[in-house]
């Protein structure tokens with residue numbers, strides 16, 4: 524029998540969220556290795572905006588702030604690079620790709636103007652990959668699997684280090700998302716193991732509304748949130764090992780990159 528976790532002994536927040544959203548989608552993507560039928564435009568846009576912000580913070584770290592024009596150039600290159608040549612890009616409500624790209628450029632302009640007047644941060648680490656231990660909070664047993672991911676930015680603000688995570692979103696993050704999103708908890712857990720003394724996590728949410736805004740939110744997580752995150756990890760890994768790959772139908776089916784395959788294998 525093949526392993527239900529073909530990526531071996533690594534688990535990412537994105538994999539956990541996929542399983543929690545729809546175990547069937549997890550199976551199609553990570554266990555069966557099905558090729559996606561399409562790529563969501565939100566992923567393409569998010570990837571291009573991330574690249575532009577990474578260039579911006581790299582330039583600030585190196586002592587020269589990237590101009591808006593240079594940032595837009597990075598965005599334009601990354602926008603093209605993020606589109607796979609062999610699959611369609613799925614836009615919301617049939618919006619043409621070009622209009623999403625020009626909207627993305629507006630998001631970058633909004634960020635550049637925001638950064639010029641925001642409280643100064645001193646970038647320390649940019650796009651930092653990590654692989655750290657996970658343990659069962661009930662038994663203390665170290666798991667075979669490691670937590671893997673990439674921290675967008677670690678920067679000093681007001682004399683303390685913070686993790687900054689950049690998000691593009693259709694709308695502002697609500698209270699529940701700020702309080703319960705798994706990513707800040709997971710990344711604080713990782714930072715602790717990397718020996719970083721991190722004060723907290725800041726979300727920089729770039730909204731894709733007609734008039735984009737940059738929502739800056741500091742979020743904190745205590746050790747009980749970390750233990751709860753580990754309980755979630757252990758539960759998801761056990762369910763995967765048990766082969767619990769049931770479909771969850773809902774909003775996530777709209778635009779699901781595995782919808783055809785899911786229908787074809789429906790029991």
Ligand code: SF4
Pocket residue numbers: 545547548551770771772773775776779780781782785786
């Ligand atoms: S179509 Fe819906 S139920 Fe099927 S895999 Fe995708 S999200 Fe899950």
